[in-house]
Each structure stands twice: as structure tokens, then as C-alpha cells.
Amino acid sequence: MAKRSSNNKIVRSKLDGLTLHVYKPSRKIEGLLVVLHGNSRNAADYCRSAMALADERALMVIAPHFDARRFPPSSYHRGNLVDRRQHPRPPSEWTTRFVPRIIEWGASRCEFSGIPVYLVGFSAGAQYLSRVAAFERLPGVVSIVIASPSSHVLPLLGLPPQGERVPYGMTGLVDDPETARQMLKAYLRRQITLYIGSEDDDPRDPLLTRNPAALRQGRDRLERAFFTYQTARTNAKRHGWTCNWRLIVEADIGHSPKRLLSPQRFTDVFAVAETADC
Template sequence: MRWKPLFRLRRTQRSIAAAFLGMIGTATASAYSGEVLRQMADVDGQRLQVFSYRPKGCASPAILMIFHGNSRTAESYLEAAIPLADRGCFALYAPLFDRDRFPSWAYHRGGVAEDGRLRSEEDWTVDMVDDLLTWARQQEGRPDAPGYLFGHSAGGQFLSRVAAYGMPAGVRRVILANPSTYVLPTRNEDAPYGYGGLAEDEETTGWMRDYLAAPITIYLGERDTGDEDLTMTDAAIRQGRNRLERGELTFAKARDIAKERGWSFNWTLVEARDVGHSARGMLQAEEMTEALGF
């Protein structure tokens, strides 16, 4: 089974500063308490550039991994999260999934299918997140550091596939912010929009059950009702007219399926007031604290 069991961890405590381990590259100037670093990570046979930030005055931070949107601007996503990291004691990591190696089918939709054909499970991009978290924990010198995953737009689409098909261990919360599409916990939609086309066996049923039980926040900007860069495949259109509607309908459908089957349901729905399709707006909204599950 691809799902790796979650384990519960106590919240970290704020204490004195400690240094990053294994830094590669040079630090850039920052107006905040820590420094933005450029590092390289060898992950699942790929070499990825990762931007990172660690606030001072925080000895044992939780890890908040940020997944960029279609713009592929990982560094700007990380910088938008720095005020949150300073307030909440988070070590930030923002991997860059470049367009050449990770086009939409490989990033947005997790590498599960290409041109409508399922790919071999060992080639799914979703598995890279587990390795990225392991690598980030090594940088922190804390193999048990709790992890939080935040993805906006294309990054939210990617994390929906991660949560559905390859959830890493030790994740406290997965935040799907304003994605165009989701994985629905049903075989009525083919992967990567659902579980159709996958083996109809007990293992796949377990994936759906665990997906619904996972600590997922659907985090929506209440003004994200436009159609710029909105995925418009047939499967996407069936999820709703815009990102706000798709998120609300996906949450309701998932809740109803869990109730019908008698399964645990641990998703939450949070909407950020007066925010549209903006990663910075979502990361810096008051509602981000609720989205993290605090």
C-alpha cells in the first residue's frame, strides 16, 4: 500500500536559535529574522533546487513545505510565507519543479497519467514528496520533525494527488489552496481525478478510505471565482464552474461519501475573506492559522 501510516507528534516549542545543517549555496539578504538559502536536493533520482528559510529564535521548528503554482516561482512563494514562519516557528522549504522536467501532467496531476494513460506507480511524481520531507528533516537534524504541506493553485492540484495516492508519513496537515482540480474519492472518475482505472481491490479501497481520513484542509479564497488559467478538461468542469465552487463541491462530496460508507472524515473547509487567486494573499490571510489546524 502506498499510504504510509501517520504518526502523532507533540507541537514544537520555541527556544534558542540553531544553525541549518548541510547548507549548499549562499544566503541572500532578508528583512526577516532568518536568511533565505538556495540548496540542492537529490530526490528520487532527480536533482531539485530548493529554497529554504529558518527563523531565528526557534530551536525546534516544524517543517512547512511550500509547493508553487504554474508560475514556477518557488522563491517568491517562500518569501510570502516568511511572516508566517517567523510567527509560528516554521522552517520553510520550497522545491522548484521546473517546467521542462515537470510539465502539467507530471506536476499538477502528480505524474499518475500521461495523455490519458496510467503510468507505472514507481514513476509517479507524488512519491517525491516523501523523499523531500526526509531530506528536509535531515537538514533540520530532526528525523521526527512534524511536516505541513501547502500548495497553491497548481501546487494544490499536486498535493491533492499526493494526499490521494502517496501520502508521506508524519504529515500534520495538507493544505490545498485554490487548486483548479481535485482527486475525488470515487471510482466514477478516472485517475488522476479519482480512482477509476486503478485496481478494483481492497488496497485501492484503502487508499480512498485513508484519503478521507487524512488531515486535509481545502483552503479557498472567497473571491477566487475567475477563470484565468483554470483547468477546463471534462473531468475538471464536472467539479464546478470555478475554483471556489470546485473546492466547496469537492468538500461536500467527500464528506457525503465518507458518511455513506461509514468512514472517518478529517477534512476541513476554510475560506479566506476578500482573497482571490493569490498565493501571497492566502499565506498571509488571518485564516491561514485555521487552515493549518491551530
């Protein structure tokens, strides 16, 4: 049974062992917004931060809580795609599979079928969302905002230095080369916004991933955002494919969800084409 939270607006529900923090404006729902928390794992705060946008655009907000015990960085940030030996796990073990189930759960509680879906993740949640965007089918999703992650899934096939293995690239999950090409093509076609503050450039940030694969993307989050975006554009052009990615850099902001995901900026970031399907 859903439980009303202390602010009398957000309710808590359960789905496959996850606690979902849910907000529904009083008007007819016209879209679904899934918000993925950062390393602080404060899902309720992320839900509250999206309420103004939800009221303005008639969005139902769902902020799932991925607890640290069940979902350490390998399972949350990196999607549980590989084991400790970096061997691919079967798809049934990927934690990225939660997002399609969350979307289905939310859509079933809306008043019409085919409702547009928006996904946003910050920091650890953005790392997770990068893996979701690369490897999951996401019917109904019209916009994906990957905000300030420590690492990305590079839209590349092959091994370093030309490419990167999962979970930092797209090599290693499937054996068939044509299937891998089609996955890459679909990833580039998604409506993805890489969103970052201009001052999120501290290479000594204690929460910054510093393994070799992440460092090949850049010294800090800002460099990695630029590198990933340019990689997407260059690779799409080389193959003659569509690339629907964009990069937004907010001036004078560091690694701050309160500032980067303020109601005003939320509204601007989601002013994207709502007709493309992921």
C-alpha cells in the same frame, strides 16, 4: 553545496535535480513546512511568504522549484500519474514521489525524530498536492492545505457519473478493489483543508482547467472546492468512515497567493489538530 540567496536568509540546496529554497529560523526547529508554488513557479517568493509563520512557530520552510521544462502541467499539476493515452504510469514515474523525499531530506536536518510536517500548495501546487495527498504515503504529516486548485482528486471510486478516473478521481491506479477502498479510506482520513477565496469564481479564467473531468467538479475553483468537500463528507458518511477534511472560504479574496497566503492567514489555516498522522 547550499548557496545563500540575496536576502541572506533563504538558502538554496539541491535534491534529485530540484532546487530547494530553504528557510530556518534561529530558534530550535519544531516543525517542517513544505510550500508548493503555483503556475508562476516562483518558489523563492513562496518561501519568503512563509517566513513570518516559520519564525512564530519555529518551522523550517522548504519550497521546491519545479521548472516548466522538466515538469509541464501533466508532470507537476497532475503528478505524472497517467500517460498521454490516460493509461496509469508505474509508481516509479510519479512526480508525487518527490514530496516524501523532500520531507525525508528536511526531517534529517532537524534536531529530533518524529518532527511534525505541514504541506501547503497554491493553484498548480495545490493540484499537485491533491495528487500527493491521494496517492502517497506521508508519515509525519499532520496538516495538508490545498489552496485554490483548478482541479481536485475526487474522493470517489468508479467511473463517471458515479466516480472519476485518475488523475481527477481514484479509479484506475490499482486493480484490487479492496486496495482501492483502503486508499480512499486513507485519503478521507487525512487532515486536509480545502482553502479558497470567495471571489475565486471566474469560469473564464485563462488558467482554469476546462476538460470534461474538471468541469464535472464545477464551473470555477470555488464551486469545485465546495463540490469536492461535500463529496468527501458524503462518501465518508456512506461508508461509515472518518473524514478529517474541512473547507475554509476567505471573504473578498480572488485567485491571489499574496492575499490568501498572507502571514496572518497562514497562521490561522495551520491552527489544526497536530496529533493526527496522515
